[in-house]
Amino acid sequence: MELRDLAVALAIGLGTIGPGVGVGLIGKGAMEAIGRNPEAGSQITTTLILGIAFAEAIAIYALVIALIIKFV
Amino acid sequence: MKSLHISVAAEKITSILGFPVTNSLLTSLIVMALLIVIAFKVNFQKTQKKKSKRSTLYLIFEMIIGGFYGFFKNIAGERTDQLFPLLMTLFLFIVFGNWIGLLPGVGSIGFYEHTVHGEVFVPLFRGPNADLNTTIALSLISVSVTQYLSIKAHGIKGYISRFINFTNPIKAFVGILELISEFAKILSFSFRLFGNIFAGEVLLMVMIFLIPVLVPIPFLALEIFVGFIQALVFTMLTTIFVVVATEKHE
Numbered sequence: 001m002e003l004r005d006l007a008v009a010l011a012i013g014l015g016t017i018g019p020g021v022g023v024g025l026i027g028k029g030a031m032e033a034i035g036r037n038p039e040a041g042s043q044i045t046t047t048l049i050l051g052i053a054f055a056e057a058i059a060i061y062a063l064v065i066a067l068i069i070k071f072v
Numbered sequence: 073m074k075s076l077h078i079s080v081a082a083e084k085i086t087s088i089l090g091f092p093v094t095n096s097l098l099t100s101l102i103v104m105a106l107l108i109v110i111a112f113k114v115n116f117q118k119t120q121k122k123k124s125k126r127s128t129l130y131l132i133f134e135m136i137i138g139g140f141y142g143f144f145k146n147i148a149g150e151r152t153d154q155l156f157p158l159l160m161t162l163f164l165f166i167v168f169g170n171w172i173g174l175l176p177g178v179g180s181i182g183f184y185e186h187t188v189h190g191e192v193f194v195p196l197f198r199g200p201n202a203d204l205n206t207t208i209a210l211s212l213i214s215v216s217v218t219q220y221l222s223i224k225a226h227g228i229k230g231y232i233s234r235f236i237n238f239t240n241p242i243k244a245f246v247g248i249l250e251l252i253s254e255f256a257k258i259l260s261f262s263f264r265l266f267g268n269i270f271a272g273e274v275l276l277m278v279m280i281f282l283i284p285v286l287v288p289i290p291f292l293a294l295e296i297f298v299g300f301i302q303a304l305v306f307t308m309l310t311t312i313f314v315v316v317a318t319e320k321h322e
Contacts, residue, residue, distance in 0.1 A: 049301060049304070049305070050305065053264070053301065053302075053305040057260060057264045057267075060264055060267030060271065061263060061267070063267050063271050064263055064266070067080055067270070067274075071078065071079070071080045072080065
């Protein structure tokens with residue numbers, strides 16, 4: 001195995017820790033909000049998806065870096 | 073064992089007058105042609121006086137566009153009428169582009185090309201948003217529209233004072249941050265879309281490579297969902313940035 005493969009694995013592996021925690025917290029917040037106020041469910045879902053997209057973007061940056069190391 | 077072939081850049085298939093034509097450019101032209109044909113068909117139906125003569129296609133598009141109009145009205149308020157044509161075009165282009173990349177044949181129909189590395193498979197089609205050039209173009213459109221509308225709302229002086237402001241040290245520093253964030257927007261828009269769609273294609277390819285039967289189906293469903301969500305996120309963020317940039321202060 002080349003050192004480059006290890007770099008790819010580390011880049012994406014470490015890069016997904018933060019967004020993973022972030023998405024979890026966003027989901028937790030949304031669940032609590034829906035639990036308290038079920039009528040606002042659809043509105044919360046929109047914001048939830050937007051928030052998750054923001055958190056997920058950071059994992060995507062790590063993925064792009066990993067892909068660049070791997071293929072370029 | 074045959075190895076997996078993944079290419080980050082779009083492959084060149086031909087060139088017209090010295091301009092390289094890549095497979096993702098070809099696919100995005102197909103998406104555009106499809107959208108233009110649908111637009112003309114739907115618009116033709118609209119002129120029909122009798123409601124019973126309207127086709128299912130017309131009703132579907134009326135439902136989609138009506139639904140999104142209400143959705144964007146919640147975010148953009150009175151700016152909706154001004155922004156809606158751009159937003160809907162962006163949304164439809166991105167969503168069709170993402171979904172066309174999932175069709176069988178895209179990425180598998182192609183030809184072999186002789187290069188210095190031996191024979192290389194070049195697919196004829198590739199999802200438009202699985203190429204960084206397309207997503208950078210889309211994000212440049214989105215960010216330029218934001219800047220243009222911001223200048224229109226505040227005037228040149230007000231627009232520049234958002235970035236360069238020496239009334240007090242905090243405002244000067246915030247101006248620098250604002251300037252950086254405008255450029256970061258281009259990067260984050262383009263990388264978000266490209267990363268999600270390209271990662272989806274790689275995921276599907278790896279899954280098909282490992283277990284070709286039945287296993288990729290749930291991932292395919294996931295990619296349909298992701299393609300829709302990313303198109304929605306792109307347009308929604310454009311709306312929010314425009315609304316923030318055109319807000320009147322003080």
